[in-house]
Amino acid sequence: MTALEGIAYGFGVALQPGVLIYCLLGVTLGTFIGVLPGIGAMAAISLLLPITYYITPEAALIMLAGVYYGAQYGGAVASILLRLPGTPQSAVTTLDGYPLARQGRAGVALFVSMISSFVGSILGIVVLVLLAGWLSRAATAFGAADYAAMMILGLVAAATIGSGSPVKSFAMVVLGLILGCVGTDVNSGAQRFTFGQTELLDGINLVALAMGLFGVAEVVGNIRDAERQGSPERVSFRQMMPGRDDLRRMPGPILRGTGLGSFFGALPGTGSTLSSFLSYALERRVARRPERFGQGAVEGVAAPEAANNSASITAFVPTLTLGIPGDPIMALMLGALVIHGIQPGPMMLEARPEMFWGLVVSFGIGNMLLLILNLPLIGIWVSMLRIPFRYLYPAILIFVCLGVYSVRGSAFDIGVVAVVGVAGYLMALARFSPALLLLGFVLGPLIETNLRRALLISRGDPLVFLERPIACGFVIATAALIALSIWQARPRLRRNTGESDV
Amino acid sequence: MTHILTRRATLILTAAALAAPAFAQEADWPSAPVHVYVGFPAGSSPDLLARIITEPLAERLGQPIVIENKPGAGGVIGIQQMLANADDGHAIGTSINGPLTTAARMMGETGFDPQADISPIALIATSPLVLAVSGESEIADLAGFVEAAKAEPGAMSFGSVGQGSGAHLTAELFNSEAGIEMLHVPFTAYAEVTTSIMGGEIDSGFMAPSAALPHVEAGNMKMLGVTSAEPFGQIPDVPVIAGNAGLPDDFKAELWNAFIAPADTDPAVIERLNAEINEILQDETVQQKLLDMGWQAAGGSAGDLTQRIADDTEMWGAVIDTVEAPQ
Numbered sequence: 105m106t107a108l109e110g111i112a113y114g115f116g117v118a119l120q121p122g123v124l125i126y127c128l129l130g131v132t133l134g135t136f137i138g139v140l141p142g143i144g145a146m147a148a149i150s151l152l153l154p155i156t157y158y159i160t161p162e163a164a165l166i167m168l169a170g171v172y173y174g175a176q177y178g179g180a181v182a183s184i185l186l187r188l189p190g191t192p193q194s195a196v197t198t199l200d201g202y203p204l205a206r207q208g209r210a211g212v213a214l215f216v217s218m219i220s221s222f223v224g225s226i227l228g229i230v231v232l233v234l235l236a237g238w239l240s241r242a243a244t245a246f247g248a249a250d251y252a253a254m255m256i257l258g259l260v261a262a263a264t265i266g267s268g269s270p271v272k273s274f275a276m277v278v279l280g281l282i283l284g285c286v287g288t289d290v291n292s293g294a295q296r297f298t299f300g301q302t303e304l305l306d307g308i309n310l311v312a313l314a315m316g317l318f319g320v321a322e323v324v325g326n327i328r329d330a331e332r333q334g335s336p337e338r339v340s341f342r343q344m345m346p347g348r349d350d351l352r353r354m355p356g357p358i359l360r361g362t363g364l365g366s367f368f369g370a371l372p373g374t375g376s377t378l379s380s381f382l383s384y385a386l387e388r389r390v391a392r393r394p395e396r397f398g399q400g401a402v403e404g405v406a407a408p409e410a411a412n413n414s415a416s417i418t419a420f421v422p423t424l425t426l427g428i429p430g431d432p433i434m435a436l437m438l439g440a441l442v443i444h445g446i447q448p449g450p451m452m453l454e455a456r457p458e459m460f461w462g463l464v465v466s467f468g469i470g471n472m473l474l475l476i477l478n479l480p481l482i483g484i485w486v487s488m489l490r491i492p493f494r495y496l497y498p499a500i501l502i503f504v505c506l507g508v509y510s511v512r513g514s515a516f517d518i519g520v521v522a523v524v525g526v527a528g529y530l531m532a533l534a535r536f537s538p539a540l541l542l543l544g545f546v547l548g549p550l551i552e553t554n555l556r557r558a559l560l561i562s563r564g565d566p567l568v569f570l571e572r573p574i575a576c577g578f579v580i581a582t583a584a585l586i587a588l589s590i591w592q593a594r595p596r597l598r599r600n601t602g603e604s605d606v
Numbered sequence: 607m608t609h610i611l612t613r614r615a616t617l618i619l620t621a622a623a624l625a626a627p628a629f630a631q632e633a634d635w636p637s638a639p640v641h642v643y644v645g646f647p648a649g650s651s652p653d654l655l656a657r658i659i660t661e662p663l664a665e666r667l668g669q670p671i672v673i674e675n676k677p678g679a680g681g682v683i684g685i686q687q688m689l690a691n692a693d694d695g696h697a698i699g700t701s702i703n704g705p706l707t708t709a710a711r712m713m714g715e716t717g718f719d720p721q722a723d724i725s726p727i728a729l730i731a732t733s734p735l736v737l738a739v740s741g742e743s744e745i746a747d748l749a750g751f752v753e754a755a756k757a758e759p760g761a762m763s764f765g766s767v768g769q770g771s772g773a774h775l776t777a778e779l780f781n782s783e784a785g786i787e788m789l790h791v792p793f794t795a796y797a798e799v800t801t802s803i804m805g806g807e808i809d810s811g812f813m814a815p816s817a818a819l820p821h822v823e824a825g826n827m828k829m830l831g832v833t834s835a836e837p838f839g840q841i842p843d844v845p846v847i848a849g850n851a852g853l854p855d856d857f858k859a860e861l862w863n864a865f866i867a868p869a870d871t872d873p874a875v876i877e878r879l880n881a882e883i884n885e886i887l888q889d890e891t892v893q894q895k896l897l898d899m900g901w902q903a904a905g906g907s908a909g910d911l912t913q914r915i916a917d918d919t920e921m922w923g924a925v926i927d928t929v930e931a932p933q
């Protein structure tokens with residue numbers, strides 16, 4: 105079946121009323137839980153899982169997928185208006201989205217985020233259709249050495265995310281790396297920093313960490329000055345219209361974000377959180393005036409939103425073509441298919457074309473529905489966040505607790521949120537960037553496991569990083585990036601020593 | 607009956623009142639929804655397996671069954687949570703073999719003693735593992751595999767889903783019985799192991815048949831042997847390892863999944879559950895559903911399960927001894 109035939113066939117599946125209604129249900133629910141800080145797609149999909157027993161597998165997958173990518177749209181709303189990321193993926197959107205909102209340009213920030221999400225998703229679908237076969241081969245071609253080299257490039261590239269003191273940024277990345285070490289070491293089975301707590305054997309829960317750092321810390325911080333700030337302004341469709349300057353700034357970041365997002369989404373285990381961070385770092389890199397970032401740069405909203413939405417689409421490539429879930433939410437969706445006796449894998453495209461093409465077309469339909477839900481109806485979602493702070497913030501804390509608990513039914517994780525929340529508040533006071541901590545936390549275990557696995561397989565020979573073409577490419581790129589940074593910093597250093605103002 | 611309550615009588619009455627829920631169980635258990643603790647996330651294989659059984663079980667018990675997914679530490683947290691919520695007598699659980707047999711050895715401290723704290727109910731199903739290699743591998747069968755491994759000791763590698771996992775220990779058992787040496791490369795999920803095998807990074811791996819099957823059908827992987835005593839229903843063409851390529855005739859390694867309860871659960875409740883679960887496992891549609899997921903329906907008495915736990919603890923304990931022995 106060619107791609108065109110497949111799409112035509114997919115329309116036949118996705119436009120059935122019994123399927124369409126579940127698509128609408130999925131994306132609406134996804135937006136809703138995305139807007140609510142704390143509750144993510146994981147919670148919603150876990151709750152919907154029992155329902156999927158009673159509907160067709162196509163409808164089930166399309167509904168659950170709708171929740172998954174719908175949450176990426178909604179996640180940006182609270183990031184921009186309250187600096188409370190609705191999902192870990194949208195944490196980086198707070199960096200420039202919130203400053204834009206403080207400047208009275210919340211509507212524009214929301215518009216940029218919605219359009220970037222939409223374009224990122226649609227381009228992600230195109231990538232999915234055209235390159236599904238190639239991407240799934242790429243996923244198997246990537247070995248441990250390649251992952252390790254790529255993640256190190258990511259870490260170096262992303263070290264520029266923080267806009268404050270480089271020492272503080274470095275400290276946060278390292279702290280994140282250390283927190284990422286907590287749990288059972290995959291290679292040796294040794295327990296690290298678990299202090300006899302069984303709950304820590306699988307490491308610190310990402311959602312608990314992200315919600316503590318961003319959610320709780322922000323709520324606590326706002327208790328002090330909530331009354332002064334007032335509720336987020338009312339946002340109408342008209343206020344969302346961006347100026348010509350904003351429009352001019354969008355295409356580049358959206359395209360670059362989509363490129364990064366599509367690529368990282370297709371690689372299992374790297375995920376959309378990482379792609380949104382890296383696309384932000386890339387924009388700062390290529391910007392003519394990087395100091396605008398963190399002060400309300402439109403590019404800082406457009407790129408990560410395009411990246412995480414395109415990643416959430418291409419993440420279905422390894423899930424459906426290899427049976428490899430890229431993240432826990434994908435694993436849950438695979439479970440929904442297994443309930444129906446469908447084993448996702450390389451044969452699925454041929455054996456169950458209605459699943460693959462129906463899903464692909466539903467992505468398109470779902471994203472159109474999301475654009476309709478989010479642009480003209482943005483006022484409804486914003487009004488959810490305009491509830492007076494004295495009601496909204498306690499409610500958010502409850503949602504955070506519910507959302508974190510729902511990930512693995514663990515009361516211990518709620519304790520983690522509380523501890524991290526206090527730490528996050530103190531960090532915010534001292535102007536340490538929680539985004540960098542989160543980045544170190546996500547990247548650290550990936551780098552460590554893959555680095556050690558690569559060396560284990562090569563019997564300790566470090567040349568494996570130069571012998572494998574993919575790994576070698578990343579090593580060269582990393583070296584070039586470091587050289588470039590040093591070269592760029594040179595004149596500034598000289599000037600600094602000349603002025604000797606320290 | 608108008609005696610003034612003495613202090614002693616009060617004590618006795620209080621004790622009786624405290625013990626009442628335990629006595630009440632016999633007559634009208636279950637008097638409330640039954641909570642089934644599963645140590646793996648919703649949608650995972652152990653979770654789906656539990657759901658296949660609990661759906662008809664709830665009908666038979668006349669009370670709803672709530673699945674409590676408490677994932678973590680290879681299933682250990684699910685058992686901990688079951689024990690922590692044992693008070694009302696309506697908490698039972700399912701567990702894979704690991705937490706009941708090898709976890710204490712691998713983790714040091716699990717917070718419970720499988721002998722003293724757990725009351726086995728019934729074995730649900732068993733699953734063998736298959737030894738798989740890349741579809742492009744020149745190795746055609748088990749004898750060829752053992753020969754290749756013997757030719758260059760330590761050169762062949764195998765992937766597993768973690769230190770001390772069933773996949774790891776099965777491979778170590780295979781190594782010692784076949785008299786070969788292989789490099790262990792731990793991963794965290796079968797999907798990673800299969801990807802690494804197909805990418806040519808590692809040579810082989812023991813895995814659940816359903817993890818290998820889609821790739822075998824696509825021609826990207828080959829299955830050389832299965833660890834059960836008889837050929838397995840889901841993959842009837844794959845030869846058994848036992849008695850093949852110089853391995854002993856009694857070579858057998860199986861993962862299993864079972865219903866368990868806290869140790870102080872009323873024996874009558876255990877008996878009732880065992881009988882209902884065994885009847886459910888007789889149903890052919892249930893058997894087929896299990897087989898489609900790579901599980902062979904098992905059943906048997908609670909005593910059989912107790913024996914199985916003891917046997918496997920001893921067998922895998924010996925394997926762990928050889929792995930941990932200084933080389």
